[in-house]
Amino acid sequence: MAAAGELLPDGIDEASAVALLRHLEWERDRFSIVFLFADIGPAHALLDWLSRRLAVEGVDLTRVDAGADFEARPEAWLDYLAGSIESGLVGYAPVALTLLAYPADPLWNDARSRFMARLNERRHLLETRMKSALLLLLPHGYKATARRIAPDLWHVRAISFDIRLSASGQPAPEPTRETGRVPTMLDIRPEEPLQEEQAWADALARAGGEVERVYLPLSSAAIDALLAHGRVPSARRVAQQALDVTRVRSRSDTPESLRDLSVSLDRVGDAARAQGDWSQAEAVYRERLGLARHLVERLGTTPESLRDVSVSLAQVGAVARAQGDWSQAEAVYRESLGLARQLVERLGATPESLRDLSVSLDKVGAVAQAQGDWSQAEAVYRESMGLARQLVERLGTTPESLRDLLVSLDKVGDVARAQGDWSQAEAVYRESLGLARQLVERLGTTPESLRDLSVSLNKVGAVARAQGDWSQAEAVYRESLGLARQLVERLGATPDSLRDLSVSLQKGGDVARARGDWAEAEAGYRESLGLARQLVERLGATPESLRDLSVSLDKVGAVAQAQGDWSQAEAVYRESLAIRRQRVETLGTTPESLRDMSVSLNNVGAVAQAQGDWSQAEAVYRESLDLRRQLVERLGATPESLRDLSVSLNNVGDVARERGGRDEALAALSESVSVLLQVTRSTQAVAEPAVELVDALERLAEVDRSAPAVFVEDARACLMALPDGEQKKQVLERLAELGLYPAPETGS
Template sequence: MTSIRCCARPSMPTATMPSSPDDSGFDDAAVRLLRHLEWQDGFSLVFLFADEGGAERLRLWLNQRLDFAGRPLQRVQTTEFPGHAADLVVRLLRLGQELLPELPVWVEAYTRPADAEWDEARRLFLARINERRFLLERDFSRPLILLLPRSFRAEAAKIAPDIWHIRAFSCELAAPGAVVRAASLAGELPTSPSNAPLAPPDAAALEAEAEWARLSVLPADKVNLAAGWRATGLLKRAGALYEAHQIAQEVLALARSRSLAEPENFQKLRDLSISLDDLGEIAQARGAWEEAERAYGESLAVRRQLLSRLGDTPEALRDLSVSLENMGRVAQARGAWEEAERAYGESLALVKMVLGSRHDWRTCREDVAGVLSQLAQVRLHQGNAEMLRQAVDAYEALVRDFPDDLSYRSALDALKKALADVSEVRLADSKPDPDQGNAPPPTAH
């Protein structure tokens, strides 16, 4: 299936995290479980009785924090239900031997709560895992979180009394509203390396994640890559970077296999470059700069190849300019200023070529302004503010022509502030030192 996507320039998330904890039961449970998973060494068992919406949001909320602590949840979906519930126990025990000890395992046995066949599968699963308490305690050297329907709480204690007795804790989660306030303890929760605030996951991100899970099991030629790109974009904006990274890797693997199968198919080659950029953006947001540079570098090579095959088409030129800007950003992050300047400079030349072709005029003007602002940062580090003035002029024109787009105004305000700061510093440097002016004249010898 052909997938079409505009090659987008990355933008920083704008959502904010509440500054104080919410008093609801959902947030109390979330913070308690978070603390347990952050500090637990070795085996522990947690029972969560949850509505579907509450469990999904809690998983993404926890991984926003645990991913940066190096302890992301390892999600296990009950594909063995309803007919082979006992096989899930075997898989869990095997998984306990394969994963790093500190990675907690999150078992989603809560779906389809009103289905009698699935309820029977849950009962069998609990009975079998209860029989293996000794093996769990001896070999499963990590936290194990079992999620079951809220209606299963009383039944679980009766079916699995042995493991119920050794549980670290259990709690019940009601489904929160459409928007869940993410509980935080000021100064205690880890933040992302990009210093971007983390937003509570929303319904759109969860739906896109579920849609990709449904599509990704289809035959490879039936999977629409755009569904994966949409999922990674929404999850990234929601701050669910671990889940976004997992899907980005899956999409890239699929795009790569398609491109290798049809190396002369330009669209499949472009899909590969987009998927590489997608992975690079998410790796960058997670602070994994080496992974980001590898992905961006491969995407750049693919886009140079596409340009050589397709010629100077507006799409090929713009795609290449995005890859160069990405490489410039990585070089800038590691302090390679000359390398960043070369990448941004080439990117700017390309977007100006596209602007001259009048292809998607507004987007091209936006691209020029964006690359100017990036290049201005590099030149400013070298003591040259001229490019900063050009970036201000470009965004002033966008604000004038498109006053309803607040992102242009925000970028313009930031650039004007930077320019004012430069002027203030230069003015201060130009004033004579008062102490020097009052100094006595040198003594003649």
């Protein structure tokens, strides 16, 4: 069998098998559908042969075998298959779906037909989301039924043929581990339904098609439980079922039925957002907003109807924000804020109206923060914090009021931190941490209270780290990591608990890396990377899950880079860069997506530079520099954006120096010093920018020893303004080594 490279099992037609193999090789990046009508033994033997042949080409054949529960739940199997395709878990390599068991059993044949009928309805999903072939293996003799049950799929098939018993009348041996079966096996067997999911299914069954008898709150409970367990496709299925019910009920056009429809639209949008399906989320949220406005017209501007409009606007804004459409997000958030203020005026300062106003302020602040408008962000966050304090005074230290204040403090701290005001950031973060500990004492170790404590610890750690207090940072990060592991043990491997653990592992790795403990850093980073990949598999390629994966890849790359493993560093850095380019295409040029891409470009450039590939290094460094200039223009001269700009200028200057471009190197490095002087003046209590300033002066001196003299007076003034301590002493000593400052006396 020269064409295929090895003998086929008995009873399988060579020409048909080779035609199928060639089809899978040549059409590996395009969707197609193949029908194979087969006996069980020869079918598995053919799949084994195909798996081995495709493996030579670096292609996996994913095999999905219908299990014993397929007979009772074919629709559930279809939902899980569709969810796996939607999330990207399958579909990028050929998939062989085997539905061969019990070919003469009437119940199994009925299940097969129900499955195929519903799969036929999903043709559009297959054609738009699958990027490779789908092989449907069905019992011999099922061809006429397949044509009748799934006419659309049959019409677009690429190949179909029969696989029968061997000429001797004996089936090819069933493949086993011992006979060398090595395909990729995907276990997408339907998990046991959650209690809440089963309760909803039972309610639908009891209603028997009479929609008025369906108890809708059970659907929300099921959706919440499914999302908490990461079963997003199932959550979307339940949400759609509830929406179908409420659409029928809404034909009565009563305010109550329209509100039920509004709630169901919310849940469909929530589930779509969880999977990153922003177009679906936007569509249902906008429909929900239209309903809310319609109810205002019918019922008048009642407090409840106005609040519904405000909430709907916030949901539309959340989708716009996730897609980086900041002008749209700001417009709807501001309209929502206006309604919240109107409700406070009409109802008075009730706890609910004040809390709604606080939430609306936070959303407007988030848009301002994302756009680098720090004064606006600070103003609305402080107003929100004032409301939170007012609620604590009025309601007492209830868990809800304390948590709202905790969240507001964190937001004010985030703005202070972004502006380099570390003393202010530390003050509010520590107050927030105190509240988090108080909530744990009051509520016990509930998942929410433990998570809030973990987040607060991470924020305090970030301030300690920025100020060079690694022992303090390590202490709080380790406590946070312990809480994250505890939450995984208690909640199971939910998406939120896994993500929190991944983040905590990264922070612990950062501390180990700062200590030079590369083994511990690598262990933490690799565990974090494993969790990030697991989340992408479970949630699909959502913007958040992809960003988390890219961050984890960067961390692993940093350890490889520090240890001189350039091939490993390059591999993970390039994977991260590809993900970040994908996010820019998906989200647009948001500040976060642009900064992330610039970081990845610098990482790839550092590997190229270390390996002496100066042209590659220059290309990616210049692309990164262009992005960072763009960010300064959009975000303003914030400490972070300026420090990022200085890093890119240093990189471009270093490459220019190595390639003999003296004037170009002087220009880039001199601009970097000027930028860092600006940062150091605005962050006088923080040593890290001052250290970067001296680094830049040393780089400049390597090109021209006299060049730093231009900056000497400004540099001295900035460094002398630092708080007295070891770090100030060290930077002044380095300045003295450059001949720009007299050596400080011992003990000064």
